[in-house]
Amino acid sequence: MTLNPLSPLLYEPLVRMALLEDLGRAGDITTDAIVPAEQGASLGLRARQHGVIAGLEVARCAFQLVSPAVRMEIERPDGSVVAPGDTIATISGPARALLTGERTALNFLCRLSGVATATASLVVAVKGTRAQIVCTRKTTPGLRALEKYAVRAGGGANHRFGLDDAVLIKDNHIAVAGGIGPAIARAKAHVGHLVKIEVEVDTLAQLEEALALGIDAVLLDNMTIEDLRQAVAMVGGKAITEASGRVTAATAPAIAATGVDLISAGWITHSSAALDIGLDHL
Structure with a gap:
């Protein structure tokens, strides 16, 4: 790259x-x-x-x-x-x-x-799998562009740079909206055709509901390895799969082996x- x-x-x-x-x-x-x-x-x-x-x-x-x-x-x-x-x-x-x-x-x-x-420590850990290491918005205030550049220098890729370049519907959005369905519907009605929509899910039931509504990507948050495997099978290539939660050089290989497309880690920018x-x- x-x-x-x-x-x-x-x-x-x-x-x-x-x-x-x-x-x-x-x-x-x-x-x-x-x-x-x-x-x-x-x-x-x-x-x-x-x-x-x-x-x-x-x-x-x-x-x-x-x-x-x-x-x-x-x-x-x-x-x-x-x-x-x-x-x-x-x-x-x-x-x-x-x-x-x-x-x-x-x-x-x-x-x-x-x-x-x-x-780079995470990139090396997932070498040989399809998974790509990506960063988050957990950056030092004022240094986001620089720290995201450093992620690229280490062989990773960038998630969204800010709140304005993609829709990421998280658990609190879902709670306030009254469910995954209303949250996705409102997002689709609000943004333009070029804006991607990703939804964070904690369970396979939530994933099933989100997939039925048509989304671009799904954030599989803090799922077990077995649930991640099932989630990837359920998605079946219909959306980009991103795993997050408890990602270290020790845990990343098993997460990557489930077949997810992306593995996001906040600590590489906020705690390295x-x-x-x-x-x-x-």
Whole structure:
């Protein structure tokens, strides 16, 4: 799968805001006091853990907003698998800019690489099956586009980006509407012909009712492995099947073996650990 780059329009304002938060009113008083303005430096981004890289262009943006004179040479692009000690990129330019931008750049790079690494762990777990790993809307506020990009860098795919790009009828919608039938009918009457409709179900009886009404996808939430197998057989290819709930690298293979099309996991974006990456003097 080709990893298309993120548009700078999506991340430059976020990086600028993070730098402003870090620089405060007086700037980097430590670096400005210690490092002469004319001094240059070359530093290396190095992996300190096994993982998958994501967010290098965001890191580049952080350094270049501090000084356009900074140059980054990427050795291991986004989507690369790295081991401890691997050099990911070399950065050169005014020493003050490198030291001032370091933390903001690493905050983004380590966070996004952690998401990519978590995603990759699930992708590897379901290798050889038809199942595809997808993310959810459980993202860090303001960082959704970046974290969903990191999911793609880790070999996963994206679920909807927001409330406006697809209908997902969940349990509370069903409760408020008075049942699956009214909820689906109202959704179909409201949205255009290009908008997909997915329904979350907890039981095979709910699945049967939803299928009879014609839907595009079904979210099989927290079902047992046996129920997932039966659900896939009931759907019979008439809709996309998505499994969710308690998805880990240990449980994913059994879930994938039921024949579901998608496996969604919220933790890969909301709870993944940052990948340890350092900026070292060359």
